[in-house]
Every structure is written in structure tokens, then in C-alpha cells.
Amino acid sequence: MSIKLFTIGDSVAQGFMSGAAARTDLSFSTLLARKLNLTDYQYPIWEAGGLPLNMEDVLRALNKRYGSNISGLEWLTFLPTVNKVIDTSEEYYERGPGRANLPYPGKVNYFHNVAARGFDVTDSWKVTPEVAWNNIQNAVPQKGDDQFLAVADASLYRTALKVLSPALTRTATGAFKQNFSQLDWLKYHSQKEGVENVCLWLGGNNALGTIVDLQIRQTPGDKSPITKTHNEKVANRWNLWHPTDFAVEYEEMLQRVHTIMSNQSEQTDWKVFLGNVPLVTIAPLAKGVGPTTHIPGKGTYYKYYTYVPFDEDFAVKTGRHLNLQQVLHIDDCIREYNIIINRLVTQFNQLAGGKPRYFVVDIASALENMAWKRNDAQPTYEFPEYFKFVYPKVDTKYYHADKEGQLKQGGIFSLDGVHPSAIGQGLVATEFIKVMRAAGLNQLTPFTDQEWSQIFKSDTLYSRPISLMGEIYEHTDLAEFLVKAIRFLHR
Template structure:
């Protein structure tokens, strides 16, 4: 097997709050660059009805089609039923129709080459199995969560997504398969093993802080963090979900286990050389969902050549500093943002240390760091006070309109005004952003002789990104209409990635 991918939402192609476009994600682009035939030599799940849990782009496209580029006073009487109709389509499809947990994935497919799953943290790679997913979906059904509700997501969306990825055929022999079990399956059964593994986990060990704008740190007790409750092992994640920021010691314990498990698996087939390409954890406070407002401060961080720009507050993208002060809207302070970033910087030092330790056991390195954290920091528009440091591929120099990391905005004529590298959830990359991630991986892969080119079909990537090629003319409502913005943000409050009950209390 030439390429296998283990990761979370970014590796899954999660965009605009939905697992929807794995066809556009970076590992699919890498597979094509390697000459693999997508659909046979590299398989990934497709997500119909906009995907799980809810697709913001689909919602806005539907509203745009019905109301045009403006929502007037009378239109507001019908906007919620329209939004409800879009959510109902996904809810019906994934709870009761062809996409339900009781239906096999079409075509008799038993496995995918990309087993990335939205919301996965490090330990989920071996703890979450098909059996766990089935248990949690049934438990949710018994609680009545599957009953239709207003503006409701499909129930147990996290587990429904994971089940489709981990056991698409619903074959009982795969009930105890996790992401790492599938890696073992392929590496030990395929004659050539898994030649190239993309391994990118760790972002969800901090991401909930930005989605929920609150810090709930693990207890600095690896035994507590990693322990599976003995009575109900299928419910272990309920204990872990209260945390949204891993203490570096807890992170190291999990990542050490991850690499130990991967290394043991990869040593199980010595018929051919193998490589593991590991992504570092990006500074999540760069994500445009958390908008910096108020006075700025230049912070010099050890090991970084240039200072970074931080803001007094970080709140949701439509709001300004006066909203934070006057209404008490959820926010992070400058100190919060610095603490989160310092934790993530520690994560990446830990990853490098552990990778160096693993490589010391081999005549030549098997594990290769893809420094996505540094790449994203160099791309970040506001973090660099508008002076982007990143060297984009040649194609980007004269493409118009230009793209950046600011939150997406287009005017009523359909012209992109800002953004383009992040999707509408303000966290996950757009198709163009996914292309840049592929570019970073390909540069490292080329260094070690896996492929001989970093070229990508940028023209196709840009045209496939409908946020760029067909800008949404309704976007000004996000910025001009607070009621509309809060309605959409309510969706984030029920997002299973949030890991923050306070957010649901505020907006849910």
C-alpha cells in the first residue's frame, strides 16, 4: 500500500463545520501527485447531503438562492424555517436513510486508505473503535436524541462519522478496529506493507479552547487522562470530553503511546522500506474563528526570529471589542491566547524530541516532521501584522483576488474581499488551504525520495474551491446583522468539537 492516512478533521477534508469534502483534502492531492488512482488505489469516504454534522456553506448557498444578496425585514420571518430545512436533510439522511448507522457504505467497500476522523485527539486513534461507535449511537437513540428537534444536528454525529470510516461494511470482524488497527491490518497483510504513512494528530488536544473560548485543562496526571473506566469502556470519552487543553505532560504521555504503537506496527513488515510523515500542531489561536480585537501587543517568543502580534481579546469573528465589554460575550484574553500557544509550542517540542528518539533506533530516519505549525504561522495575516512571511507556490503570485488567513468575506457583487484559505467555520482550511498543506507534505516527501515533485494542479484546486470561484454574496449579513451571526454561531455551540458546555449555555 503506497499511502495511508491517520488524522483528524483537517486530514478528513472537514470544511465549513462538516465532514464533507475528503475529495479535496491534502492527502487526496498527495495521492494524485504520487500517481495513485483515486477510487481504487486510494479510497476515502464521500459525504452526501453536505456531510456531518452541519454544512454552513450549504446553508448560506440555500439562503442566497432564496433571498439573494440581502435578507430584508420580512425575509427574517422565514429564514429559520429555511435553515431548518437544510439541517433536516442531513438529519434524515444520517439518522434514518441511506447514511444511517444501520446502512453499509455503498459498493461493498470494506476499508478506506484515509481513516482520518473529525474530532479525534491523539488517544482516540487506538481507543475509538466501531464497537464504541455503535454503543454510543444506540445510547443516544435510547435517550431520544434521534427525535427531530428545531435546528438539530444528526444525533451522535461524532460517532456516526467515525463508524462510517472505521467499519463501512458493518462487518462484525472489524468491530474492534481503531485507526491503528487498520494500519496494522494493512501493514501486515499487504505484501509491501504500508510504505508511506501520513500521521497528523494533536490539534484536538487544544482546539476546543478556540471553539469554546474557554480553557479546561487536563489535570497533569497521565494515568488519569489515559485510564479507561473499567465498568463501561465504551463511555471513556465522556470523561475526556470535559477537557479542551492537554497539559504538556499529559500530551507527551499520549503522543509517546501513539508513536510506540505506530512503531511496533510498522516494524511488523520488513519487506520494504517505510516512512511516516508527521505533522506538527498549528497554533490554533491563528484560526480566524477567534477574532482578535482591541489593542495589539508585540510578543517576542523564544526561538522565533520575529515578534508575533497578539490582541487584548479574542472573540467570535463577527464581534468587536465593545461587544466583549458590553455584553460579556465569551472571549479569551491575551494571556489566555499566549498560554494556549505556549502549550502548543511545548507539544511541538515534544513531538520533535520523541521523533528524534525513534529515528535513533534506525540506520536512517523513518519518521519525518512536516512543520505545519511554522508554515501556518508564516502565512497568518494578523499574527504577522499583515506582513506575511510564507513563500507561496509560484501560482499564487499573480492569481486574483489574492487569498489570506482572515475570515472569509465577499461583497454583494460576488467579489472576494478577504480570506480564502479557511472555510466558513473559521477553523478548517478551504480547498486552497488544503492544497498548501499538501504542498508542505510533498516538500518533505521529496527530500526523502518519496516522489520527485511538489507540483500541484493549482488551477484545478482554485476552481474546485467554490468559496473562491463562486463567492457567497450574502456574507455581509454575517458582519452587518448580529442576530444572523448569533444564529449561525449557535451551530458552533452544538458542534461536538467544541468540548465546552459554557458555549452551549451561551448560544445553544
């Protein structure tokens, strides 16, 4: 029997939330699998809070110990409390049951969701278990200030290794028996059983680093990045792809996917659903400060964009910001990415003989329409009916709860300000359902009120708000912890 759903992607498809790859069970593709009644849909479970650093676990530990306010001498015990939580994950994934040289429990040979945090377009075929393993072995131990947050080293590769090779099976010579990239796994399943529906969502990490780093390091625009190995690419530290480079890489990925999918049995009626690239500058991690400017056709922008706990004075004094011109450039690049994706979908549908095989899920427009600040507090997105009278309301602002534990704003993004919360994942799933249903998957009906109620309950940031959030804005120590945690998003 053919596989009904296979997922390829990055951190969002993996269920990365609040700084850790921890909740694949709440990711949009898992919600889709449940809708399709796929009881055999396999995905990884991330114990001990996940990798690299679960900010929700840290803040809940602080909340439990200090309540809604850390005062006076209690700040002397703040760092030990933080590190105690972090040490649990570091111990589990470096030396404990989750360490790199131990197979995933339960004799699992593969997952139906092979999404991995930090992956960009070319990683879908360039990162293999061998690449991940070698990077783990060659990782440089953390030194100096990084030891403040002693997360497991090479955590990105530890995550990738578990996803791509849960069994860790090796040949007699020590090589990985199935040294499969994401696309290799797609080929394996297409040849073995056939794959009917693929959710493929990559491209966000070709721009996301700009708001994590608050810097732009753009590729040269000469089509050369695709010729680099994964490690050579990483060494260049690019965080924004020139549209020319993006086009070459995305077309190569689709060509590989098309070759794999079109070589299946004629009885397999296959489809590929492509999430496009959201405007990363909308993510609440990047807080707009200073005077605003309305750009016709693009929305409202700010003079500076800095990390969410801080203000304009911090942005100017420290230099940790992107200016208006830089943010417009990032957004223009991403808009061009999505034009490229649309063009390539048309091209590959023609190559498929005119029968639609490729479908764009326009997450970019959905998120842009949801954006609170970009739309001057008047988002135009049509939320599901359940959202109309739910209280507290949710929006795209950075998460905040008061000292009484009442949600005051946010709810769509998790604590890292980049990745969707469980509720946000439900909205992503909604956008996929719209397109997949129109493509003929009638079993994928919109979420009922009861299903939305379950999604809201599963979102612990919403159902059990963290009353300590105000401390992030009032105390430098906690704000700096947030910024340091953000630095690990791409490690």
C-alpha cells in the same frame, strides 16, 4: 503489492470544511494520492452535505432565496429556510441511506484514509466501531435551544463508524467482525500487504476546543488522562492537554505505530510523516479585538479573542472571549507539544537503527508564517509561484465576499473559521510534498500552475463567492446562527 499511502488523522485529514465532514476528495492526502497516481486509493464520500452541519450549503440556500440582502419581513422566513437545509442532512444520516445501521455503498471493506473528525491522539487506538456504535445508541435526543439546529445526533460517532467500519460486518454474536481502530487498520494492512508511507496528523483536537468553547479546561498534568477510556475522557470535557499529559499520549501512539511498522517485511521501506500541531489561536474563528500587544518572538496579540462576527463590546458584555493571558497559555502549550513531537521523532529514529523513518511536517510554522494579523499584515510564508498573480488574493482572514459576489478577504480557511478550504488543503499538501520529496518520494513534485488552477476551481467558496456574507456582520440572527453552528464542531 504494498500500500503506497495510508492516512490517519482528524478532521483536517478527513477534508472537513465549513462545519461538515464532506470533502475528503479535496483533502491534502487525496491530493498526494493523485500525485502518486494511486487510482485505488479509497476514501469516503459524504452525501447530503456531510456531518454535522454544512454551513456553505446553508448560506448558499439563503443566497439563492434572498440574494445578497435579507430585508424586512424576509427575516420571518429565515429560520425555516435554514432548517430545511439542515433537515436534509439529518434525515439522510439518521433515517436515510446514510444511517448508522446501513453499510457504506459499494461493498467497501476499508478506506486508505481513516481520518475522523474530532479525534485526538489517544482516539487513534481507543475509538473502535463498537465504541462509536454504543455512543450512537446512547445519544440523548436534542432538546430546547439545540432543536434550532436539529443536526443528526452523535454525528461525530456516525462519522467515525462509517470511516472505521464501512462494511459493518458482524459475527454471529452481533459483535463487529473487524472492530478496528485507526491503528488497528494500520496493523491490518501492514501485515497483509505492507504499508510504505503513512501520513499521521493528530494533536490539533488536544487544544482546538479552547477556541470553539472560548474557555480553557486543562488536563491535570499528572499523566492520568491516558488511563481513561474514551467515554471517561469525553465526560471530563477537557479541551487543552497539559504538555506532560500530551507527551505521554503522543509517545504511546508512536510506540504503537513503531511496533506495527517495524514488524513488516524487510522489503518494505516504510516512512511515517507526522504533521505537528498548529497554533489554534491563529484560526480566524477566534477574532482578535481591542488593543494589541507585540510579544517578542511570538508576534502580535490582542486584548480579547471572541467569535468572528462580533466586536470588543460584545466580548466584554457577554463574557464570550479569551483574554490575552489565556491565548498566550494556549499557544505556549502547543509550542511545547511541537517540541515534544520533535524530541520523540529523534528518539524513534534512533530506535529504528539510525535510518530516518519518522519525519515532521511543520504545519505549525507554515501557518504561523501565513497568519495575517499575527504578522501585522505582513505574512512571511513563501507561497507557491502561482499565488503571486492570482486574483483575488487569498489570506488567513475570515472569509468575506461583497454583495457583488467578489471575494474581499480570506480564502485559506473555510466558513467554520477553523478548517482549511480546498485552497488551504492544497497548501497543506504542499508542506507534506516538501518533506516527503526530501525523504525520497521524488514522484511528489510541487503542484504545477495547471494543478493549482484546478485546486482553485474546486474551491467553490473562491470560484463562486457567497454574496450574502455581509449579513453575518449586520444582523444578529445570522451571526448567532454561525455561533450555534460552531458549537457542533465537536459533536
